[in-house]
Amino acid sequence: xxxxxxxxxxxxxxxxxxxxxxxxxxxxxxxxxxxxxxxxxxxxxxxxxxxxxxxxxxxxxxxxxxxxxxxxxxxxxxxxxxxxxxxxxxxxxxxxxxxxxxxxxxxxxxxxxxxxxxxxxxxxxxxxxxxxxxxxxxxxxxxxxxxxxxxxxxxxxxxxxxxxxxxxxxxxxxxxxxxxxxxxxxxxxxxxxxxxxxxxxxxxxxxxxxxxxxxxxxxxxxxxxxxxx
Amino acid sequence: xxxxxxxxxxxxxxxxxxxxxxxxxxxxxxxxxxxxxxxxxxxxxxxxxxxxxxxxxxxxxxxxxxxxxxxxxxxxxxxxxxxxxxxxxxxxxxxxxxxxxxxxxxxxxxxxxxxxxxxxxxxxxxxxxxxxxxxxxxxxxxxxxxxxxxxxxxxxxxxxxxxxxxxxxxxxxxxxxxxxxxxxxxxxxxxxxxxxxxxxxxxxxxxxxxxxxxxxxxxxxxxxxxxxxxxxxxxxxxxxxxxxxxxxxxxxxxxxxxxxxxxxxxxxxxxxxxxxxxxxxxxxxxxxxxxxxxxxxxxxxxxxxxxxxxxxxxxxxxxxxxxxxxxxxxxxxxxxxxxxxxxxxxxxxxxxxxxxxxxxxxxxxxxxxxxxxxxxxxxxxxxxxxxxxxxxxxxxxxxxxxxxxx
Ligand SMILES: Nc1ncnc2c1ncn2[C@@H]1O[C@H](COP(=O)(O)OP(=O)(O)OP(=O)(O)O)[C@@H](O)[C@H]1O
Ligand SMILES: [Mg+2]
Numbered sequence: 001x002x003x004x005x006x007x008x009x010x011x012x013x014x015x016x017x018x019x020x021x022x023x024x025x026x027x028x029x030x031x032x033x034x035x036x037x038x039x040x041x042x043x044x045x046x047x048x049x050x051x052x053x054x055x056x057x058x059x060x061x062x063x064x065x066x067x068x069x070x071x072x073x074x075x076x077x078x079x080x081x082x083x084x085x086x087x088x089x090x091x092x093x094x095x096x097x098x099x100x101x102x103x104x105x106x107x108x109x110x111x112x113x114x115x116x117x118x119x120x121x122x123x124x125x126x127x128x129x130x131x132x133x134x135x136x137x138x139x140x141x142x143x144x145x146x147x148x149x150x151x152x153x154x155x156x157x158x159x160x161x162x163x164x165x166x167x168x169x170x171x172x173x174x175x176x177x178x179x180x181x182x183x184x185x186x187x188x189x190x191x192x193x194x195x196x197x198x199x200x201x202x203x204x205x206x207x208x209x210x211x212x213x214x215x216x217x218x219x220x221x222x223x224x225x226x227x228x229x
Numbered sequence: 230x231x232x233x234x235x236x237x238x239x240x241x242x243x244x245x246x247x248x249x250x251x252x253x254x255x256x257x258x259x260x261x262x263x264x265x266x267x268x269x270x271x272x273x274x275x276x277x278x279x280x281x282x283x284x285x286x287x288x289x290x291x292x293x294x295x296x297x298x299x300x301x302x303x304x305x306x307x308x309x310x311x312x313x314x315x316x317x318x319x320x321x322x323x324x325x326x327x328x329x330x331x332x333x334x335x336x337x338x339x340x341x342x343x344x345x346x347x348x349x350x351x352x353x354x355x356x357x358x359x360x361x362x363x364x365x366x367x368x369x370x371x372x373x374x375x376x377x378x379x380x381x382x383x384x385x386x387x388x389x390x391x392x393x394x395x396x397x398x399x400x401x402x403x404x405x406x407x408x409x410x411x412x413x414x415x416x417x418x419x420x421x422x423x424x425x426x427x428x429x430x431x432x433x434x435x436x437x438x439x440x441x442x443x444x445x446x447x448x449x450x451x452x453x454x455x456x457x458x459x460x461x462x463x464x465x466x467x468x469x470x471x472x473x474x475x476x477x478x479x480x481x482x483x484x485x486x487x488x489x490x491x492x493x494x495x496x497x498x499x500x501x502x503x504x505x506x507x508x509x510x511x512x513x514x515x516x517x518x519x520x521x522x523x524x525x526x527x528x529x530x531x532x533x534x535x536x537x538x539x540x541x542x543x544x545x546x547x548x549x550x551x552x553x554x555x556x557x558x559x560x561x562x563x564x565x566x567x568x569x570x571x572x573x574x575x576x577x578x579x580x581x582x583x584x585x586x587x588x589x590x591x592x593x594x595x596x597x598x599x600x601x602x603x604x605x606x607x608x609x610x611x612x613x614x615x616x617x618x619x620x621x622x623x624x625x626x627x628x629x630x631x632x633x634x635x
Contacts, residue, residue, distance in 0.1 A: 080533050083532065096528075097236070097529070098243075099242075108529075112534060
């Protein structure tokens with residue numbers, strides 16, 4: 001089943017009289033259960049593409065479909081609802097809310113989608129277990145290591161059982177061991193839980209985890225191949 | 230919702246000093262406004278109470294044609310059989326006391342100086358004269374049958390170095406338009422601590438005042454004290470008679486009630502100005518917070534927070550700041566008012582005809598406190614609209630990029 005699709009998407013930025021074409025007509029479909037790496041040199045448009053698939057940004061032209069609805073025709077609040085219900089994010093910087101504990105950060109998407117208190121608490125506990133942080137629920141982000149923060153971010157992205165999770169260079173700010181831990185976790189979630197991941201990366205070791213590798217260059221898709229994983 | 234308040238609270242806790250000073254700014258504004266409101270309130274209250282006690286009473290029955298400003302003494306302007314009217318009124322269940330008074334304008338002749346005064350003939354023994362009897366500070370009140378005694382106010386006594394036992398000459402207008410004069414002895418000096426009254430009022434027994442002015446047994450008015458002043462209108466309606474008119478304490482103190490509503494309107498205006506200024510401090514704090522937390526706003530909207538919810542977060546912050554500020558303001562305000570009342574600030578009367586005390590004091594009412602608190606909250610929330618909209622308008626991508634850290 002298809003969870004997201006972009007058709008002929010372009011995105012250009014105008015800065016003064018200089019126009020940058022970040023994406024020049026990209027088409028891509030993401031199937032349920034895939035584990036896809038988005039690779040390419042710096043500036044090739046990986047982040048831009050993820051933001052467009054993730055309904056955080058709008059393409060200059062082309063169409064975007066998420067879970068059957070055409071995103072390009074939705075209003076701001078409807079796109080917010082789509083992000084709330086269908087899409088999980090993991091960012092390169094460990095994008096946790098600093099005033100909230102690990103537990104509360106993971107709980108946030110469940111509060112936004114009005115999950116009742118009982119199931120909500122159960123889900124957060126289960127997720128803390130899944131990412132191996134059962135004893136750290138009460139810690140604030142600044143009391144956690146980078147790797148732990150990224151695992152909390154993954155738990156938060158998982159909380160609402162999204163259709164897919166977008167991860168933009170999730171290991172770029174981590175050392176090798178922590179990076180490996182995060183990739184192992186994502187792989188396990190994909191293999192055992194069927195969670196769909198699309199992650200951008202430069203790192204050959206991280207690319208090695210992928211089952212499908214999509215390569216961008218200068219805003220265009222240059223190859224799309226199955227990989228060993 | 231609860232989560233939003235929790236987040237707002239913790240966000241304020243991130244920069245405690247800044248949050249505290251913003252709340253304090255609002256608190257100082259609120260407390261000073263409370264003090265001002267309390268002073269105005271106290272002035273008007275004590276002004277009204279003093280006027281009722283010394284001058285207007287709760288109700289007055291007068292001849293229809295009586296002109297208070299001229300202190301008219303023509304028989305047609307005076308009340309016939311005031312003693313009988315007073316006795317009948319005193320029998321009413323709502324009435325606690327009633328007795329006649331006669332006013333005449335006069336002049337004190339003291340050596341070379343002549344001083345305009347108001348001669349007030351009262352029944353020295355009546356309950357309505359209790360405020361005068363109780364405020365005698367030297368000598369004694371005149372007796373009802375005294376034919377050559379007067380009691381003068383402290384202000385007059387001090388200014389012209391008069392003491393109990395001194396002699397003075399009083400000239401008064403009479404009913405037939407002449408002027409009569411007679412020598413009197415100062416039997417006593419009273420002090421109601423109300424300069425505007427004490428400086429000009431000479432008290433003498435009603436019978437003597439009637440005799441010297443040629444008013445016969447007539448009086449300017451019958452002054453009535455009620456058990457409950459809210460019944461003034463009801464009692465006034467019950468008093469009917471040809472050629473007489475009843476006046477309530479509200480209409481008799483029109484100047485004070487007008488001043489009160491004027492003061493209230495002015496205070497609201499002042500509230501808005503001061504609160505507007507303190508609100509800019511809160512707005513400034515929130516604008517800084519929006520800039521500092523751009524990336525977090527991006528994260529929250531990536532998680533699917535709608536614009537309204539982002540706005541609600543900043544509204545919650547400003548509401549918490551406002552509530553903190555109001556709490557500080559009320560506590561400080563109560564302290565200021567208590568201090569101000571304990572010390573009191575001496576004043577001289579400025580407003581003619583309004584009886585204010587020698588010292589300004591302050592009375593904090595629940596109504597003023599609530600009005601001001603609610604207004605402070607509303608003004609702060611309205612001003613928070615700007616930073617809240619600023620936060621909600623950010624595009625998620627822009628916001629996420631805004632704080633991208635290395
Ligand atoms: N908001 C923006 N304004 C102007 N140009 C932008 C903006 N966002 C991205 N770009 C440009 O678009 C191109 C693609 O950027 P993008 O961030 O998608 O690349 P990337 O593949 O993620 O690179 P990296 O590997 O360095 O993260 C770049 O040339 C970049 O400078
Ligand atoms: Mg990138």
